Amino acid sequence: MFLFLALLDNPEEQEKFTEVYNQYRHFMWYVANQKLQDEHLAEDAVQEAFFALTRHLDQVEDVHSQRTRKFLATIVRSKAVDILRKRKPTEELKEYLAEEKRDEDILEQYLTKENYHYLISCILELEDHYRVVFEYKYLYQMGDAQIGDILGISAKNVNVRYFRARKKLQEMIQKEGSRFERA
Amino acid sequence: MKEHETRSKGEELLTRVLEECLEEDLSFVPPEGEIARTHRFSREFEQWMQEILEGMSAACRKKEIRRHFSPRLGQWAACILIFCVCGWLFVQVGGQIGGFDTKETAEEAPASETAEEEAVAAEDAPAEDMGTGSADTVTQEDPDNFESGPDEGQAVKEYCGQEVSLASQQKVQEQSDSVTTRLNCPVLDEDNPVLMLTIGNTGEENIRYYNRYDLEVWLEDAWYRIPPKSEEAGEWLILEAGMAVDEEVDLSLYQIDHDARQYRLVTRTEQGRVGIEFTFEEVFKETMETDAELKRSACLSEAPEGFQNAKAL
Numbered sequence: 001m002f003l004f005l006a007l008l009d010n011p012e013e014q015e016k017f018t019e020v021y022n023q024y025r026h027f028m029w030y031v032a033n034q035k036l037q038d039e040h041l042a043e044d045a046v047q048e049a050f051f052a053l054t055r056h057l058d059q060v061e062d063v064h065s066q067r068t069r070k071f072l073a074t075i076v077r078s079k080a081v082d083i084l085r086k087r088k089p090t091e092e093l094k095e096y097l098a099e100e101k102r103d104e105d106i107l108e109q110y111l112t113k114e115n116y117h118y119l120i121s122c123i124l125e126l127e128d129h130y131r132v133v134f135e136y137k138y139l140y141q142m143g144d145a146q147i148g149d150i151l152g153i154s155a156k157n158v159n160v161r162y163f164r165a166r167k168k169l170q171e172m173i174q175k176e177g178s179r180f181e182r183a
Numbered sequence: 184m185k186e187h188e189t190r191s192k193g194e195e196l197l198t199r200v201l202e203e204c205l206e207e208d209l210s211f212v213p214p215e216g217e218i219a220r221t222h223r224f225s226r227e228f229e230q231w232m233q234e235i236l237e238g239m240s241a242a243c244r245k246k247e248i249r250r251h252f253s254p255r256l257g258q259w260a261a262c263i264l265i266f267c268v269c270g271w272l273f274v275q276v277g278g279q280i281g282g283f284d285t286k287e288t289a290e291e292a293p294a295s296e297t298a299e300e301e302a303v304a305a306e307d308a309p310a311e312d313m314g315t316g317s318a319d320t321v322t323q324e325d326p327d328n329f330e331s332g333p334d335e336g337q338a339v340k341e342y343c344g345q346e347v348s349l350a351s352q353q354k355v356q357e358q359s360d361s362v363t364t365r366l367n368c369p370v371l372d373e374d375n376p377v378l379m380l381t382i383g384n385t386g387e388e389n390i391r392y393y394n395r396y397d398l399e400v401w402l403e404d405a406w407y408r409i410p411p412k413s414e415e416a417g418e419w420l421i422l423e424a425g426m427a428v429d430e431e432v433d434l435s436l437y438q439i440d441h442d443a444r445q446y447r448l449v450t451r452t453e454q455g456r457v458g459i460e461f462t463f464e465e466v467f468k469e470t471m472e473t474d475a476e477l478k479r480s481a482c483l484s485e486a487p488e489g490f491q492n493a494k495a496l
Contacts (some may be wrong), residue, residue: 018236022389022421024234026218033222043228050235068207111193116200123204127296135205138198 020072021050027069028076035080045083049076052150059107061141071140078151081178107170115173117120122172130165137162149157219426224458230419340407342400343440347407350399355406355449355458361386362452364459371463373441376434378461380448391419393451394430398437399458401445411436442466 028049033042052075053060060068111119123131136147144155144162151158301487337348357364365378384390394419399406413436422428432448439446441463449458 021236023215023234025224026215027212027221029222029224030212030218039222040225043225047228047231048345050232054235070202070209073205073209097468108191110192111196113196115197119197119200120204123200124207131204133202134197134201138194138201139205 013057016060016063017050017054017057018062020053020068024064024069024072025050028072031073031140032076032080035077036083041083042080045076045079048079048082052079054147055149059142074132074139075137075150077128078136081128082130082151107166107173110173118173118176122169122176124170125172126165130161130168133158133162133165216426218301219423230418233418238356257463262302291463301370321474336364338341340402341482342402342407342409342443343438345438346400346411347400350397350406350408350449352449352456353406355447355456355457357457358385359452359454359457361388361390362450362454362457364448364457366448366461368460369459369461371434371461373463373465378432378434380432380450380459382422382450382457384422384424384454387424389421389423389454391421393417396430396432397449397451397458398432398434398439399447399449400439400443404441404454406447409439412438 025046028046029042032045032049033039036042036045049072053072055171059071062068123134126134132151133147136142136150144158148155148158153161339346340349341347361384363383363385365381365383367381371378377394380390380396395415396409398409400409420428444466445460447458447460448472449456
């Protein structure tokens with residue numbers, strides 16, 4: 001643990017970390033508990049999130065900003081999802097089986113202003129382990145290695161998960177679009 | 184940054200959508216203070232985070248020392264120190280051989296003893312503050328704190344079959360600039376030994392308080408600390424600005440006889456000590472009766488003669 005702590009190598013960073021802890025720990029717990037519906041597991045997720053934060057404190061520029069709040073929400077949610085996935089390994093298997101049938105990545109074609117409302121409902125429905133990868137990548141401009149470090153997986157696996165997420169979103173928009181057309 | 188610049192329109196749109204979705208999700212999260220009221224973190228969690236925060240400051244301190252302290256400078260400093268000590272020894276030994284007045288040395292001796300005593304006292308004070316000091320240690324840090332200045336012989340007293348030591352601070356306020364304490368009831372029933380202590384942070388900054396409280400009793404002329412039946416180590420907890428916390432205090436963990444006139448619970452905080460007084464029902468009733476009696480007799484002595492005669496009849 002102290003190896004990680006040594007990364008916060010100056011008093012300013014240490015102060016920032018303490019401030020984040022004091023200001024957001026209950027918020028983070030709430031976000032985790034929404035996912036896990038278990039107070040103790042939610043605390044574990046918060047611990048894991050703070051642990052990860054010691055290595056990525058550079059993402060926090062202003063402790064009181066909305067961006068920081070969102071970033072912490074993403075971290076703690078991804079940790080909560082990790083805990084959930086560890087408890088349900090069968091889902092992982094299903095995911096690998098689904099991976100067998102490969103389609104073309106044409107998500108770009110669906111990302112249009114006309115599909116804005118579909119997109120919102122699809123993102124809200126998208127599984128969290130995919131959505132957090134999008135958030136890390138697009139909202140916080142983090143690289144695969146950095147994301148992998150937080151999620152505890154390799155950069156290559158982050159890439160795999162990212163492409164699965166794209167494919168899943170593509171399928172969801174297609175489905176949503178055809179439902180809308182039928183209606 | 185480059186990646187951001189080279190993003191396609193589709194990806195820009197996706198970013199906006201993700202942002203909007205996250206905002207929508209978070210709009211349902213109640214404010215921090217409200218969550219804090221409904222959820223209290225487990226002791227393990229608080230302990231773990233405390234370790235992290237303390238570990239961080241230790242790691243930082245080490246790094247700072249390493250940054251500012253060059254080994255070569257250290258070697259030089261050590262050499263100079265050895266040189267000075269040798270010089271001082273040489274002067275001392277030379278002086279004695281040369282027949283210096285021994286009285287001078289004899290006069291120096293008590294002075295150095297006092298200095299040593301002062302150093303020991305200074306070391307004791309913070310240890311007591313952190314809750315690790317023994318109950319018997321009486322540190323009179325500030326003599327102004329004593330209302331009537333009890334003698335040194337009274338530092339330890341016999342109370343309820345145990346020794347109680349003079350409280351290290353006699354004058355303790357009920358509230359400081361940012362901390363205030365309240366009890367659920369200032370007059371307690373002897374049959375109910377549990378009381379609820381509320382600690383409130385009225386300031387704008389977070390504070391830390393120690394979750395083991397000192398129970399003190401007023402005996403004749405001063406406050407004395409009653410040691411708990413078994414000393415348990417407490418911990419420093421954080422109390423956020425504008426928040427209050429209820430702590431249960433079980434008086435059955437102390438040897439008390441309910442006969443003393445006044446008791447008080449003292450809470451240690453970073454800002455100093457705050458304490459709140461209470462008493463027990465029987466004692467309170469007696470006190471009230473005595474007070475009423477005194478008032479009545481005072482009224483009678485001040486009343487006109489005719490009224491007194493009528494009262495006598």
